Amino acid sequence: MSVHIEAKKGDIAETILLPGDPLRAKWIAETFLEDPKCFNKIRNMYGYTGTYKGKRVSVMGTGMGVPSISIYANELITDYGVKNLIRVGSAGSYQKHIKIRDIVLAMAASSNSGINKLRFGGADYAPTASFNLFQKALEIAKSKDIPLKAGNILTSDEFYEDDFNSYKKWSEFGVLCVEMETAGLYTLAAKHDVNALTILTISDSLVTGERTTSKERETTFKDMMEIALELA
Numbered sequence: 001m002s003v004h005i006e007a008k009k010g011d012i013a014e015t016i017l018l019p020g021d022p023l024r025a026k027w028i029a030e031t032f033l034e035d036p037k038c039f040n041k042i043r044n045m046y047g048y049t050g051t052y053k054g055k056r057v058s059v060m061g062t063g064m065g066v067p068s069i070s071i072y073a074n075e076l077i078t079d080y081g082v083k084n085l086i087r088v089g090s091a092g093s094y095q096k097h098i099k100i101r102d103i104v105l106a107m108a109a110s111s112n113s114g115i116n117k118l119r120f121g122g123a124d125y126a127p128t129a130s131f132n133l134f135q136k137a138l139e140i141a142k143s144k145d146i147p148l149k150a151g152n153i154l155t156s157d158e159f160y161e162d163d164f165n166s167y168k169k170w171s172e173f174g175v176l177c178v179e180m181e182t183a184g185l186y187t188l189a190a191k192h193d194v195n196a197l198t199i200l201t202i203s204d205s206l207v208t209g210e211r212t213t214s215k216e217r218e219t220t221f222k223d224m225m226e227i228a229l230e231l232a
């Protein structure tokens with residue numbers, strides 16, 4: 001048992017899927033895993049381990065934002081020996097060509113979070129995806145005919161910005177979309193020499209103001225989940 005996870009050693013698989021929402025973790029476990037067993041309920045941050053096509057895989061919520069995912073990623077890696085951390089999240093598009101329901105692989109994560117400035121004494125660190133997971137995700141998507149976009153994303157500390165138009169600076173420099181955890185996840189994976197990849201489904205667009213309905217989100221999330229589970 002660690003501070004925020006009540007699982008016993010060995011309860012968590014080497015590969016884990018990490019949605020922000022603990023209820024999405026429960027839905028993934030109940031929808032896709034065989035024989036899922038719940039290993040965590042502390043703070044209602046549900047975690048499950050089951051099998052997918054005969055392989056052991058876990059899924060657990062991370063909460064929202066870099067501080068929250070950093071707590072769970074730290075404990076999963078150092079207390080439970082997790083080696084592959086695959087974030088499955090939603091994101092807001094910053095580009096005209098990144099449409100609602102598109103799937104985006106985060107090659108790198110820019111950030112307005114202060115955590116790496118603190119860590120690196122004011123210098124910039126570039127958190128990047130693990131090459132082997134990234135390459136495998138491309139192959140899986142190709143074999144399943146699932147179109148993908150990939151590039152730099154923004155990990156933001158804010159969901160509600162004071163200045164709505166501030167996204168345009170990131171957009172001008174090629175950032176594809178915004179979410180709130182990946183820079184923290186990629187940095188910790190690098191520190192501990194494990195693998196991490198973020199797969200995102202576009203749930204809304206800052207460019208057009210469109211939003212997906214709950215039903216649409218559920219079905220498009222399925223494509224993202226299939227890529228993530230095949231990676232496991």
Ligand SMILES: O=P(O)(O)O[C@H]1O[C@H](CO)[C@@H](O)[C@H]1O
Nearest residue numbers: 019020021064089090179180
């Ligand atoms: O859908 P999830 O994985 O929670 O990801 C996105 O949604 C939340 C904001 O609504 C943030 O956690 C953001 O990163």
Ligand SMILES: O=c1cc[nH]c(=O)[nH]1
Nearest residue numbers: 090091092178179180
């Ligand atoms: O962090 C997020 C996630 C989805 N949509 C956004 O605009 N921001």
